[in-house]
Amino acid sequence: MIYAVGIGPGDPDMLPHKTVLLLQKADVISGFETVLNLAEKHFNPNATRVSMGYKDQSEKLEQVGKYSREGKVCVVCFMGDVNFSGYEYLERIHNDCHEPAPTIIPGISSAQMAASRTLTAFETSVFLTFHKRGDISKDKEFLVSALKLGKAAIVIPLPWDFMPAEISRYLIEQGIPPKTKVNIFEHLTWPEEKSYSRTLDNCIEKFSDVSIMVISSINSSQQS
Template identity: 80%
Template structure:
């Protein structure tokens, strides 16, 4: 059996209790190295760790699939919450692990944390991620349309091609008011967490690939 678990935004103490129990009981724990480091305080010390990077994820997930078919309890760790921006990786579990029905355990997404910090209600907002493979043109137009309808937007940028500064300039070019309020959070809940608050016109800073952006319905004076 393979469990696909969201480990949360970074702080290991914000991990769901169900996920903590699974990690303590797992025979095999897998995921990207940076993700595993954030969760390892909860690992079964006797579990086999299968760490991977982008270049060898097919091979490593194949190994996890073999362990699962041997009857081992396998846990694959996702950053944040699987359902917010993890479905491309989940598809790899289907194909590379040959597991059609992994059990998904949700986590706390950085999108939820950003919404909490900015008092942004999901019922009056849209969430979208540019952090995916393929063309993002339709997503860009969706963002413009949502903002023009008066909604807020919680946005995961695309490293390194469509980051907060590029998103801000794109929106300005498409007629979104320059004084639209923007918050950018970097490494949310990590010890090195940073934040920016200002307007679209002012948002020119460089941020890391672990950042999220909240574009508000309100404007700054």
């Protein structure tokens, strides 16, 4: 049995109770090392830890699949929530672990935390992640269209090609008002969390690869 679990944005105390119970009894716990480090206080001390990086993730997930077929309870840890930006990694579980139906347990996404910090309602906004493989041109066009319709946007940037400064510059080029308000968060819920309030025309800093951006509705920006 393989479980795909979201371990949240970084604070280990924000894991769902069901996820904590699962981590405490799991035989095998796997994921990227930076992700595992965030939740390790909840790990079964006797569990086999399978840490991976981008270069060896297929090999390590094959190992997890082998453990699963031996009858062991295996957990693959995802940053945030699986359903927000984890489906490329989930596809690897299907292909490399040879597991067609892992059990998914949601977590809290940094997108939800950013929405809470900025009082941004999901029913009046869009969520978009550029942090994925392949062409993002259609996603960029969708972001512009949503903003022009008066929506707010919660955006996960693409390190290091389409970060907040590049996103802001692109939006201005596409006709979004330069004074549109944006909030950028780094390491949300971590002890080193930082937040920045900007407008598109002065969002020029280089932010970390653990950042998320909230773009206000152009209507609310014009009214304030």
